[in-house]
Amino acid sequence: MALSPKLGPEQAAANMADIAPRFTPQEALIEANRCLFCFDAPCIQACPTGIDIPSFIQKIATGNPTGSARTILSANILGASCARVCPTSVLCEGACVVLDREGKAVQIGRLQRYATDHVYDNKIQVLKPAAKKSGKKIAVLGGGPAGLGCAAELAQLGHDVTIFEKKPQGGGLNTYGIAYYKMPPQVSLAEVELVKSLGVQFKYGVEVGKDVQIADLEKQFDAIFVGLGLGRGHQMNIPGENLPEVVQALDFIETLHTAPLHKVAVGARVAVIGGGNTAIDAVTQAKRLGAEKAMLIYRRTEAEMSAYDFEQELAKRDGCEFVLNAAPVEVVADCNGHVAGLKLARTKVVNGKAEIIPGQEWVEPVDMIIKAIGEPKQVELLKRLFPKLELDKRGAIVYDKQTGATNIAKVFAGGDCANGGREVVNAVGEGKKAARGIHAMFANQKVVGPIQDSRLGVKTAPVGSGLDNPIRVPELEKQYEAAGH
Ligand code: SF4
Structure with a gap:
């Protein structure tokens, strides 16, 4: 029998309602005050985007949710969606020292959501476009979390960024592939608007390799970031698999x-x-x-x-x-x-x-x-777009984990097409690292790292410590300051 809708509008909406409703201001205050504001905070080290978690929680505790959101979004442009979809119990909250002491970690994800919802709901712009333009142009292939992370960082560094996206809207899996009760698409689409507000151009409905050719992009742009994600679903290879249901x-x-x-x-x-x-x-x-x-x-x-x-x-x-x-x-x-x-x-x-x-x-x-048996790597597509691009045995792009650099000059990569398929927050962090790698390439600067987010004045971690945090380009700090961060 053909498939059919089973519920009326009210029941469907009720069943898909938010499973982790937002904190009230009172609840947020109480929860923020559970934080010990640790000095070498392990929660920061567990965050792939290096958000200064004690700092943003402290701002909530002192009644400054706007400042809190600024801290979050300047480190992770997708802070609102990550607040909803990150597996916090195995990342920041899994590392929280209060977990050992009290058996329950500080609810970092829900506090992050409280702060970011505050600025989105009240239309408060906490990030600014760069004051000065560099004159450099970057093409970002794919408008998912990695592409958005890369584009937002590059735009804040003064570069012109154009995202090429096959779908009619940006956000990638955040817009189209997250369970509805965890995050409706409006959250992701608001984040796309935030990236646009930084000056990033979006070209929707454009399939790279079909509607636009890499050779042309190489002529028009100074660098290319590949954030094309994974392909569409493995097959079971059993009889009857092609039936309509x-x-x-x-x-x-x-x-x-x-x-x-x-x-x-x-x-x-x-x-x-x-x-x-x-x-x-x-x-x-x-x-x-x-x-x-x-x-x-x-x-x-x-x-x-x-x-x-x-x-x-x-x-x-x-x-x-x-x-x-x-x-x-x-x-x-x-x-x-x-x-x-x-x-x-x-x-x-x-x-x-x-x-x-x-x-x-x-x-x-x-x-x-x-x-739901996994998504394949896009080997055929990547080889067609970049015949010389080095792929590993799995079909993922071989890339420098700190800079996103590939074996092809001026071509950088990050997210699922490079890491093989990880969390949204990993993709954002890799996009951000690649942005800094691209910026350092333009300036002939040496990239060192890893450290916590240098814009926020967070203590550096030892070089080579293996922390999965954004790279540091020391010369950039002045530019961040000039851009008002
Ligand atoms: S580890 Fe827990 S208590 Fe310490 S700063 Fe992070 S959230 Fe606060």
């Missing part, structure tokens, strides 16, 4: 961001294939959109799932079922060519590999199947 998880999630929630079609019995965070996002949203039964099918044990524990718990709380040690072997069709079931086979792990146990098969009656 078998969809990719990111395509399914995108429908929630591009159509009214109560018009999103979903099955009555949904099977989601995969064990990662995207699989959890898909199965919980299917359930919240009114599926009677939403199952997550994973070929290994629960302990081996790559989804974070808190994500797994959320899915269980929502009533999703986990079918473990099971692999899909065939999509079963009804006589009209629609999905009627999914044949599964029991698996066991042999020498680290999940293998099918012969003779142990069964059919789960389902009418929708969502594939």
